[in-house]
Amino acid sequence: MDGNDTPAGKCPVMHGGLTNLSSTVTDWWPNALNFDILHQHDVMTNPMDVDYDYREELKKLDVAALKADLHALMEETQEWWPADWGSYVGMFARVAWHAAGSYRLADGRGGAGTGNQRFAPLNSWPDNVNTDKGRRLLWPIKKKYGNKVSWADLMILAGNIAYEHAGLKTFGFAFGREDIWHPEKDTYWGNEKEWLAPSDSRYGDVNDPSTMDNPLAAVQMGLIYVNPEGVNGQPDPQRTAHQVRETFARMAMNDEETAALTAGGHTIGKCHGNGTADNLSPDPEAADVEYQGLGWMGKVNRGIGRDTVVSGIEGAWTANPTKWDMGWFDMLFGYEWELKKSPAGANQWEPVDIKEEDMPVDVEDPSIRRKPIMTDADMAMKVDPIYNEICQKFIADPEYFSETFARAWFKLTHRDMGPRARYIGPDVPQEDLIWQDPVPAGPVHYDIGNLKAKIAASGLSLSEMVSTAWDSARTYRGSDMRGGANGARIRLAPQKDWEGNEPERLQKVLSVLEPLAAEAGASLADTIVLAGNVGVEKAAKAAGYDIAVPFTPGRGDATDEMTDAESFEPLEPIADAMRNWLKDDYAVSPEELMLDRAQLMTLTARELTVLVGGMRMMGTNHGGTKHGVFTDREGTLAPDFFVNLTDMAYKWEPVEDEKTYQIRDRKSGDVKWTASRVDLVFGSNSILRAYSEVYAQDDNAGKFVKDFVAAWAKVMNADRFDVV
Incomplete structure (x- = not known):
């Protein structure tokens, strides 16, 4: 046997070495800082050419032709994934909704702005069942228009066209969302270790929705917002109303917008639960190669058409589920409702003594009529007095409802795009909306x-x-x-x-x-x-x-x-490593808060390092404290912070309260400086120390100044979308 041979039956690759997460650094050392959050959207993962500019490509897009193709797609039912009633309006409204609905106001993460629904974990969330089919239905159009339209824009535009196809006059649409190319795996979606685990762990008190952990908005792991069956799957419309109110507030929606979105979101399409999830293949991320990125496919019965399983709830909300109308209100407020079980065993509400003509027809056979349904969230709109009053206002003025929904839908699907200066396309509304944080143009001609x-x-x-x-x-x-x-x-x-x-x-x-x-x-x-x-x-x-x-x-x-x-x-900041400030004690360490904030500011690990060192040298600590000011020449943009931090002439020891540290001269024993945890982490963490050593080198003082100025200018200009 020569050196290139391997014994029969023995694989030359370490088993699990490429896929087993237990081999990661943070698994061996769970308290280690995870710098992956600062490496999100690394340009090395981007397959586009370095000179590719999406905003320039959009100028070449034939928007009218793209919209016409999407309108045609709404009626082009496929054998492999047939459209309900021959229409995909419900499918694509849901794809767009679930892309945008993960947005949360607390940290601005989630949302539709990056096309992240294509990647784990979002592509395999239980609440996103079969959105993979919607994206696959869109593929021929994406293939056709190529680099001129991003997946992020296309998914939201498809939802907009779905509503227009159903008969709604939408408020507008803006292009400008740029795709990412790998999962945002370090976004915190909750601490649960299983999908749809009881939500109690997210709350101080599950009966008080305001006690949900920040920055979360959804009530359970794997859901976009609330459980459609009720709190922890237990139907109680008034309890659900409280969760809906808190969740939508954390998505930046008020009560009227919430009621409009609930009603309008359920005016078209249906729930799917005519079967059992046990008969489905694994989710997209877990499915084997023969599924080609699709998940939740039927293994026993067809798993499509009337046999589709998504939420487990089964039925449409209205008699005309492909049309924009007032049918949701007619149904919810026109009948009494009783609690029933779907074929999949899910809790759902069904009308008492419904007229046959008010029943929607079967998705495949129009000669068969089916009972409509309501979720616990729908019933919340009727039971809760505030939501009920809003619904009555909509019922009295259908045009006002349509306009309110159109505006709320626009907000939902554009909330994470930033100011209007980033909006592109012929359908951008001219109205300044307060949630866009409008800023007037400033003077440019002055000395x-x-x-x-x-x-x-x-x-x-x-x-x-x-x-x-x-x-x-x-x-x-x-x-x-x-x-x-x-x-x-x-x-x-x-x-x-x-x-x-x-x-x-x-x-x-x-x-x-x-x-x-x-x-x-x-x-x-x-x-x-x-x-x-x-x-x-x-x-x-x-x-x-x-x-x-x-x-x-x-x-x-x-x-x-x-x-x-x-x-x-x-x-409002609760910590600022650059100014060496921490508002209070938190469950996570100051250095973890530092990384989270740096990622939100789009800083790299190198930029974070040079900014901390420079800010210490300029004496900018909150309250004028001297922690981390490792220099005798404060006010000088020199690399002393790094030089002295890495100098083995000093030793470091915690003060009794363990929140601050002393730096002593090894020979004299005198205290030379004091420090916080975020100061010393630049010497203790192997990654940050590597950067610190670069700036501590004798030949890099000029590089330190140059790099600091570049990082400073990046922060000062980060929001200058008006000069893009």
Whole structure:
């Protein structure tokens, strides 16, 4: 046997080595920091050419032809996956709804903006059963239009066209969602270890929906919002109403929008439960290769048509499930309802003594009529007095209902796209909507150099200028493109009063910058950022580097009337590693909070590292603490933080409270500096230490300054979609 041979029956690859998650670093060391969250959407996974620009490709798209193809698709039933009643409007409304419905306001994650429904875990959530079929039905159209339309845009447009095909006048549609190319596996969807586990673990008290863990919005692992059978599968419409209200509020919807979405979402399509889930193949992620990415296929009976199993509930809500009408209201409020079991054994509500003409026909045989159904969430709209009152208003004014639903649907499917400046296409509504966080265009023609000189001579300290600019910009979230310095909302409620923004210091700085901005004809938003740039340039010069921080004017100043103050509450920071601040003790460590925040700000591990080191050197710690200021020349943009952190002349020891640390000189025993956990993690964690060592090298002081300025400019400009 030569060196290339292997014994018969012995595989040359370590079994499980490529797929077994137990071999991961975090499995061996569960307390290790997981940096995968900062590596999401790595460009190395992107199959497109480096010069590919989706926004430019969209200019080549024949939108009218694409919409015509989608309208035609609604009626092109397939033998392998036949359409209910010969129409796919219910299918594609659900694909779009379930792509968008995972959005949550608390951290802006989820939603339809990245096409993440194609990947695990979302592609295999129990609540997403058979959305894989919808995407496969869309494939010929995606194949045809190729790079000119993303999966993310196509899935939402298909839902929009489904409603238009059914007869709804939609509010509009915007292109602009760019696809990702691998799973967002580090998004926190809950701590359960099994699908649809009882929701108690998500709540302090399951009877009080407001006690659900943040940032979660759905009530159980694997659901988009609430359990259609009731709380933990136990029917009780009033209890379900409370969960619906909390869940939709966490999706940024008010009561009227929630009622409209519930009614309009169930006006078309049906539930599927004419069989048992035991007869289905595994979900897409678990299915073997012969299923080619499809899951939940019938293994015993056909598993399609009238034999389809999805939620387990079986039946349509209205007599005309492919038409936009008031049928949901007619059915829910026109009959009394009783609790029944579906063929799959699920809890569902069915009407008492229904007229035959009000019964929808079978999806395959129009000579057969079937009983309609309602879920516990539907019944909640009738039982809950607030939702009932809203429904009565809709019943009295069908046009108002259609308009309210159309607007709520637009919000649901566009909520995570950010401001209107990112919207592309002929159907973009011209109306500014408050949930889009509108910002007026700012002045661009003013003397920037003169304004910078006046800021430098204003008497504000370097720390005050840099801290204020940072606080204004750090709210940006790449998850839903909200927050950031544009708009200068740091001067408005609620941001002006946030503890993390040091209100007293903030007001002092704003009182100096506001008249300078007015005199120069600049926006305050621009002036705040310019002040930060002045501080950074001053610190770089003190280190011997004459460098200009990139700046583009044009930020505007939002007003209170342009600001949905309540929706900005979730953007309040609870920790800021760059300013060495932690609001309170939390179940997760400060360094984990640091990584989560860095990912939301779209920072890489390298950018995170250089920003922390630079901010320490400029003395920007919250409250003026000296933790992590490992230097005798504060105010200088030099790499001392890394040099001294990695210097073995010092040793590190916890203070008794174990929340802070002392750095002692090994020879003298004197305490040289103090530190927090987020300071020392840059020396203790192997990944962060590797970056720290780069900046501690004798030949990289210039690189440190250059990299800091680039990372700083990225944060300051993260929300400048107006100059894309």
